[in-house]
Every structure is written in structure tokens, then in C-alpha cells.
Amino acid sequence: MKKIALPLILLSILSGCSVTGSHLETSNKTVIENKENNNKSKYNLFPLTPQNVNTFNSDSLVNPTASQTLLTQLANYEYKIGVGDILNVTVYDHPELTTPAGSYRSASDSGNWVHSDGTIFYPYIGKVHVAGKAVSEVRADIAQRLAQYIEKPQVDVNVASFRSQKVYVTGEIKNPNYLAITNVPLTVLDAVNKTGGLNDDADWRNVTLTRDGKETHVSLYALMQKGDLTQNHLLKDHDIIHVPRDDAQKVFVMGEVLKPDVVKIDRAGLSLTEALSSVGGINELSASSTGIFVIRKSTEENVVADIYQLDLSDASSFVLGTEFELKPYDTVYVTDAPITRWNRLIKQLLPTVSGFNELSEGILRVRNW
The missing domain is CATH 3.10.560.10 (Outer membrane lipoprotein wza domain like)
Known part of the structure; x- marks a missing residue:
């Protein structure tokens, strides 16, 4: 019986290990060979310390900064007239040349509309090309051309309606x-x-x-x-x-936590401590206090991922977790303790051992009978 029992136990252990959890059979499928050299792939591991935790936060590097380019653009800004705009032209002391407006008509209704060819029509001088010009340029052009008919004309031009x-x-x-x-x-x-x-x-x-x-x-x-x-x-x-x-602002919290879940990054951001708190915290009975990891896709060439490790054996390390900001599609993984893995193995073996004992007892009863 002992000679039979040992192989059966070993077979049961190997069979149990091979079928635990979900399974996808690959023996009957065509496996595409990976021609890339996997040895070139690397993973960076960064233990989080008070000295380096802030260096991993891109938002902490953002400081109040002036934009000289924007200041220059604003200082030199001048609107350019376009097709569809409505212009209002005023010639002082000459009401017959000023855009008429009644009590029920706005300047945009009675002004000079810029036609598709970029021109407006004005009395005496005919078509005036205005598209792409500033109002100061149009004012100078109209005044110069009206000077042939009016002595020292005083002209004002403004945009009554911006539509272009x-x-x-x-x-x-x-x-x-x-x-x-x-x-x-x-x-x-x-x-x-x-x-x-x-x-x-x-x-x-x-x-x-x-x-x-x-x-x-x-x-x-x-x-x-x-x-x-x-x-x-x-x-x-x-x-x-x-x-x-x-929708893309989310991280995945997995492993030995009370409620594994997808956590959304709100407008204020999300720290590692906040992510752990939102899923009920780590499982104190099964989690490894030194195995809090954040896995993030690396931006370095030939580096698959950057892994950040937080050691919570001292509860004060939660301060470091508060300062470490998560990024979209980070994976927070809490590993299990060695004793937890051992207990799970024993738990999987117990039904097999118990079943074998029952089988052995049944065989003995049959033989004694």
C-alpha cells in the first residue's frame, strides 16, 4: 500500500497544481514563435523613500510660469477683417456718408457687409478691399480716397458685428x-x-x-x-x-486587498494611499506589508515597466503613499505573505490527502472482508 500511496499522492499534487484556476490548453494550437530577444527586456524597480518619492510625480514639477510668447502676441494683437463682418463707417460733419441707423435698426443691421470678394461698397469711392486688413488700414484707405471729394475728411471705422x-x-x-x-x-x-x-x-x-x-x-x-x-x-x-x-483616468488595484476594483482618478489626482483606501485597504491577514507595488509602463527603450515598491512594515510609510501620485492605467498590486501562500497550498492538498485516506480505508476494508 505504501508503494502505491506515494506515487498517487505525487500524481495528485502535480495534477492539482496544473489545473488550479482557469486553464487554456495550448497543445492543440499553433504557437507563433517570438523572434525578439527577451533578454533585452528589462524592468526597473524603484523602492519608494522619503528622498525620491517626489521625483516620480510629474505634477510636482509644474510651477507658475509666464509665457513670453503669449505676452508678445497679446501686446501685438490686431483684429483682421474677414468676409461676413459688418463694418460701421462714420465721416464726421457729413451725415450723408455716415452709416444710417434708425431707432429700430442696429449698427450690425445697417452697416457695410463684407462681401465674398472681400470688399465693401462706399459712396463716391466705390469698392474698398477690406478683407485681411485692420480697421486702421481701412480707415486710412477710405480717408485718402475721400480726400478727392471732401476737404480733410475725418473718418472712423469699426466692426459692428464679428461674423467671419x-x-x-x-x-x-x-x-x-x-x-x-x-x-x-x-x-x-x-x-x-x-x-x-x-x-x-x-x-x-x-x-x-x-x-x-x-x-x-x-x-x-x-x-x-x-x-x-x-x-x-x-x-x-x-x-x-x-x-x-x-474615462481613461483610472487605475487597477489588485491582489491582497479587501475589494479589488478599478479606481477613477478625480480632478485633484489620486495618491497610492487613496487608491488603497478606496478598496478597503490591504488584507491584514494575508497581505505582505513589504509587497505593495505600482506597475507602470516605462517610457525608456527596451524597458517593459517601471515598478515602484512601498514598504508598509512601518505604518508611517503611508505618508510616502500619500505623496506618490498615480497615473492612468497604473496597476497597484499587493502581494500575499509567504505564510499565506503556504496555507493556500496546504488547503489545496488537504482534499486530496483526505480523499486518498478514505480510498485507502475502503481498500483495506474490502481486503479484510
């Missing part, structure tokens, strides 16, 4: 709409505020500005929260600002 140029604000905005480009400079921050601000589920870290088919990444978090004015841009005709949903 616009930008679009889409996505998770309270009032998605288009905004007209006017003689007042319009920036990204202005556009977001004028359309009502952000929705609760807006991803304000990954806003896109599309211009001439090219996308520019804009972080409203860095702009609004940190004062990084380099994220602000002067808008131009046909620019599109899109604020996406925060």
Missing part, C-alpha cells in the same frame, strides 16, 4: 459652442470660461487644441491649478478645443 472668424469648444464643457474672434484677444482660458467651464467628468489634464490639422496637448490642470501660462494659447480662426471625458 470663430473657434469651437467641444467635449465636457457645460455649454459647448462656438465663439467669435473679435478685437479682444481670445485665449484657451477665456474660451473655457465663456462656455461655462468644465463638467464634473472632464479630463482637464488632456485637453487638445487642433489647428490646421495638428493637435497640441493642453493641460488645464497645469494652467488653472499651477499657473503655468505656457499652457495658454492665443486662439485663431477655426481652432478647435476639445475637453475629453475622464
